[in-house]
Amino acid sequence: MAKIKTMVESIKLHLVLSELDDSITPDGKPKTFSITFIQKDGGRSYIHRAIKIGLNMDLKKNAMRGILPVNKDGDKISHPTPVWIWSIVEFNGRKVYI
Numbered sequence: 001m002a003k004i005k006t007m008v009e010s011i012k013l014h015l016v017l018s019e020l021d022d023s024i025t026p027d028g029k030p031k032t033f034s035i036t037f038i039q040k041d042g043g044r045s046y047i048h049r050a051i052k053i054g055l056n057m058d059l060k061k062n063a064m065r066g067i068l069p070v071n072k073d074g075d076k077i078s079h080p081t082p083v084w085i086w087s088i089v090e091f092n093g094r095k096v097y098i
Contacts, residue, residue: 034048038089
């Protein structure tokens with residue numbers, strides 16, 4: 001029996017950041033995305049649907065982005081979370097690399 005290799009799509013980190021910076025759809029609604037990142041304690045977090053938000057810090061200087069988990073209607077379902085950009089490992093189902 002032949003083994004089937006599955007190719008996992010990937011995306012460069014700078015393209016992820018570009019997509020996050022372009023956070024509004026053409027109709028004016030926040031753009032949603034899924035994201036997986038590594039927490040400070042080494043745990044892995046997956047958020048199925050989130051939007052980008054601002055936080056009370058200089059996010060670019062600290063290499064962070066603010067995300068907010070939302071439901072399918074765009075209503076928040078949890079608290080805002082700062083994410084260190086170097087800890088992002090998946091974005092919209094694609095593996096992130098430098």
